[in-house]
Amino acid sequence: MKNYTKHVIGVMSGTSLDGIDIAYVKINKTPNYTFEILNATTVAYTKQWKSALKEGFHLLGEELTKLDADYGVFLGETIQNFIKENNITNVDFISSHGHTIYHNPAKNYTLQIGNGPNITSITGIKTVCDFRSQDIALGGQGAPLVPVGDMLLFSEYDYCLNLGGFSNISMNENNQRIAYDICPVNIVLNHYVSSLNLEYDDKGAIAESGTVDLTLLNELNSLPFYNLAKPKSLGYEFIVETIFPIIDKYNLDIKDILRTFVEHVAMQIAKKTNSDTTKKMLVAGGGVYNTFLIDRLQYYTKTKLIIPSDTIINYKEALVFALLGDLKDEGKNNCLKSVTGASKDHSSGVVYEF
Numbered sequence: 111m112k113n114y115t116k117h118v119i120g121v122m123s124g125t126s127l128d129g130i131d132i133a134y135v136k137i138n139k140t141p142n143y144t145f146e147i148l149n150a151t152t153v154a155y156t157k158q159w160k161s162a163l164k165e166g167f168h169l170l171g172e173e174l175t176k177l178d179a180d181y182g183v184f185l186g187e188t189i190q191n192f193i194k195e196n197n198i199t200n201v202d203f204i205s206s207h208g209h210t211i212y213h214n215p216a217k218n219y220t221l222q223i224g225n226g227p228n229i230t231s232i233t234g235i236k237t238v239c240d241f242r243s244q245d246i247a248l249g250g251q252g253a254p255l256v257p258v259g260d261m262l263l264f265s266e267y268d269y270c271l272n273l274g275g276f277s278n279i280s281m282n283e284n285n286q287r288i289a290y291d292i293c294p295v296n297i298v299l300n301h302y303v304s305s306l307n308l309e310y311d312d313k314g315a316i317a318e319s320g321t322v323d324l325t326l327l328n329e330l331n332s333l334p335f336y337n338l339a340k341p342k343s344l345g346y347e348f349i350v351e352t353i354f355p356i357i358d359k360y361n362l363d364i365k366d367i368l369r370t371f372v373e374h375v376a377m378q379i380a381k382k383t384n385s386d387t388t389k390k391m392l393v394a395g396g397g398v399y400n401t402f403l404i405d406r407l408q409y410y411t412k413t414k415l416i417i418p419s420d421t422i423i424n425y426k427e428a429l430v431f432a433l434l435g436d437l438k439d440e441g442k443n444n445c446l447k448s449v450t451g452a453s454k455d456h457s458s459g460v461v462y463e464f
Contacts, residue, residue, distance in 0.1 A: 182225025205435025273397025
């Protein structure tokens with residue numbers, strides 16, 4: 111197995127619509143994988159882009175095709191600005207997740223927009239994208255994809271938890287890496303706090319001021335998804351068709367909705383972790399900054415929560431997609447059947463270069 115060093119730009123846009131995470135990463139294989147995040151930034155979405163991406167779920171045909179192309183141009187220009195601002199001269203390739211519009215593996219489809227050819231044409235750099243479609247075609251969930259990075263870059267932790275639009279967890283079980291989505295997080299919390307003209311609930315302060323509605327909590331905790339066998343994944347469809355209708359019928363104050371949903375999230379995640387006090391769980395993603403949520407999670411689990419540096423919290427997914435692109439570039443497997451339920455391990459992603 112050859113040793114090498116590559117310089118990759120990883121790009122991630124999460125379902126919570128916080129912005130575009132861009133990380134310029136040095137990846138070493140010697141023969142284990144190590145990394146260094148050389149530059150990183152989050153480019154916040156304008157109101158127009160946030161609205162366009164949110165409404166993308168309702169678009170059809172030509173309008174959705176145009177959004178894909180326009181978003182690809184926007185990503186390309188944003189990445190090009192990042193390269194210029196940081197005086198970056200050495201990039202082997204760009205690895206872009208895109209932005210998820212649809213994700214419904216039960217019906218055999220997923221869609222991440224962010225037109226790869228447009229990114230390549232604007233930056234002049236080889237681009238790897240569309241990491242999920244092949245896994246869906248092979249009978250998998252197409253998600254989560256980050257566990258390969260957890261396994262290769264963060265193996266010292268018993269669990270790796272991401273708190274983003276959704277929460278997902280990965281771990282080793284019976285000498286295999288397994289992972290799955292647990293429940294929605296920021297995509298729901300941010301939706302309700304937006305009615306207060308806020309982007310997010312800072313440190314969970316509004317939620318902490320609320321009261322748990324036990325009837326709502328029990329209904330949320332009894333959702334069938336939580337008892338489904340692994341592997342399993344969630345998409346925005348689950349929020350629109352299931353979560354919002356349940357919450358909205360209770361007509362609660364926003365603070366009580368937030369308080370109840372935080373409790374729900376903490377309980378669902380804690381159920382998936384070992385009660386052994388010697389276990390460690392790395393926690394990353396924007397939800398880490400909701401300190402009230404972290405406190406409630408630690409209340410329910412004996413597993414020690416490890417909060418890494420801000421760089422890892424904010425850019426772990428962009429880092430991992432840089433690694434997934436590297437694995438694709440090397441023709442190595444970056445999707446594991448033990449994680450997604452696909453018929454085989456495989457090397458996923460589409461490469462564009464001119």
